[in-house]
Amino acid sequence: MQSAINFKKVGERIRNAREEKHLTQAELGALCECTNNHLSHLETGQSKPSLTMLLRLSNALGKDLNYFILDTPYVAPGCVINTEIAEKLNRCDSSTLVAINEIIDILLKQQNELAAKYTMVD
Secondary structure, eight states, rough: OOOSSHHHHHHHHHHHHHHHHTTHHHHHHHHHHHHHHHHHHHHHHHHHHHOHHHHHHHHHOOOOOOHHTSSSTTTHHHHHHHIIIIHHHTTHHHHHHHHHHHHHHHHHHHHHHHHHHHHHEE
16 A cells, blocks of 8 residues: 655646546636646645645535545545546456456455454454
């Protein structure tokens, strides 16, 4: 499990969401009360956004805060399912979905076995 936030990926998500909204850096900067230069640094991962800035970006771009930190252990599991996994599953055909379902069953069984193994008290 990853222990730190990858700010380069956060920046890529900021840029992608901005482009989805057809906003320039200057326009988004005005909405978030920051300069387009600062926004450029955020989008390239050269600067780390503060929580306040992430909240402003989230509101301006219509994205949940979890969207920006999808690849970290801090993201809500439901967000990963709805944002990342569901989109990929929707592209699968029926036979692939059956295989994925079987793989998930195997992974869940393994997870339960590992949890039982490490919670046993000697």
